[in-house]
Amino acid sequence: MTAPRPLAVLAVAGLLLTGCTSFADTLTAPTTPSAPPSAAPDDDDACAERAEPDPDRPVVALDFRLADDLRTVTGTETVVFTPDRAVAELVFRLVPNGPEPAAAGSRLVVDEVRGEDVAGSEYESFGAPGADGGYVVTLDEPLAAGESTEVELDFTLALGSGGFDRVGAADGVSWWASGFPLLAWEPVVGWARDPYVAVSGETTTSPAADTTVRVSAPADLAVLMTGNQAAPTPSDGEGRRTWTSAEPVARDVSVAVGRFDTAERTTPDGVRVTTGALPGAEPTADELADATVEAITDLAEFLGPFPYETLTVPLLPDYGGGIEYPSSILQATPSNEVLVHEVAHMWFYGMVGNSQFRDPWLDEAFATWAEAVVHPSSADDLERALGVVGDVGDAMDDFRTQQQYSARVYGKGGAALLEAREQAGPGAFDAAVRCYVQATAWRIAAPEDVAEALADLPEALDVLTGAGALPAG
C-alpha cells in the first residue's frame, strides 16, 4: 500500500532531523543515485527455480452479489482447510470492521456458518471498534495436521463512503478488497489474531489459497478483480451479468465494479493486463495499461518473472494512493511511482507473503526499494531516510504515529535496502534478492529468510542490521 505521498512525509522528516542537533549525527551522507537494474536472471542463475505453492493450501470459493444500490454485497464463502498442525477452530479476520473502514461506514456481518465439523461460532474483537474484528468457528473435535474440513459462511458487507481504503463506494464505482471473512492462517505458526492498530496500514496474515471468485453485478458495470477473468455472461432477465475468475495462489481478493472503460495489453512475457478508468478520468485506461506493462517489464528485469498470469488495475477516484492485492491493484492516484510501488508488491506481499502486522517492512520496504531502483526520483526522496531514528523491523503496534510508521518502514527500510545494494554491489544484491523471492514464493517469509539469502554479502547484512531491519548477530 502507498498512503497519500509517504515520501513527502519523509522529506519533512528529513528536514526536521536536519534541524535537530541531537539527531544530526545519525544522518548519513546522501546515497549515490541507484544503479540501474542488473541483468535479467539467466539459465545459470543459482535460483532459477521458483518454489511451488503448498499442495495442501486452502481452497477458497467466493460468491459475491453486488445489490442494485451498489452499496451492499451479499456473499457465500466456501473454504476447504487442511492445516499443517492440529487445530480446534478456524479463525477469520473481518478486515472491513477495522478502525478505518468502520469509521467510513463499512461493516461485514457473518449471517450463517455451515459445515459437518462445525460446533459453534462467535465474533472476537482483535481490538476492532465494534469488537467484531475477527470471527472464530469452533470445530466439534480437533482437526489433525493433514486432515481437511470444509466450512461455508454467508455474509453481508455494507460498503462505506469512498476514501483511501480497501472497501468503499463512490459515484459509479464500488470496491471491496478483503471484503469477506479472511482465513487468518500462518502455516507453521498458527492463527493470526493480531490487533488492529490506529496507524493506517495492513495488519493481516493469510496463506496463498487456490481461489475462485464469482461476482453478480448490474449489467452496465464492469468488474476488475483478482484472478484470471473469464468473459462475463450475457445480461440475464434481471439485468445482471456474472463475472468469474480463478487464481490458484491468491492470499486475498480484491473486487472493483464500476462504469469502467477498460483496456487490455499483454506483456512480452505473456502477462495479461486489464485496466479500467471511469469516464473522463486521467490517466485513461489505455494510458494506465501502457504504464502497467512498463512497470511489470522494468521490475521483472531485476526481480525475476512476474508472479501471476494476469494483473487488473481499476483506477478509483483520486484518493491519493494505491492498495495492492494478489494480481489486482486498487489504484487511487494518477502517480506512476505509486503504480510501480504497487506492482512491486506482486512480488513482495503477493508472492512472498509476510505477516503484515509482525514484519511490515518485508513488503513495504522492499516495494519502496524496488520503486526506487526503477525511479531515480524516488531514490532521491530516500536520501536522508537512513538517519531516521528507530528500527525498520518493528511490528505495527510499535509505531505511535503515521509519520513514524511511514518514515521508518517505507523510508528508512527502503533506504537501507538501497544502501545495502550499493555496499554489496547491485548485481550481487539483486541476485540474492531473486534467490530470496524464489525460495520463499507462496509462503509467509520471515526476516531470517532475508538474512539467509544475503548470507554471502556481509556488507549488505551490516547495513540491514544497523538499520534494525534484521536482528543483530
Ligand SMILES: [Zn+2]
Ligand atoms: Zn506499499
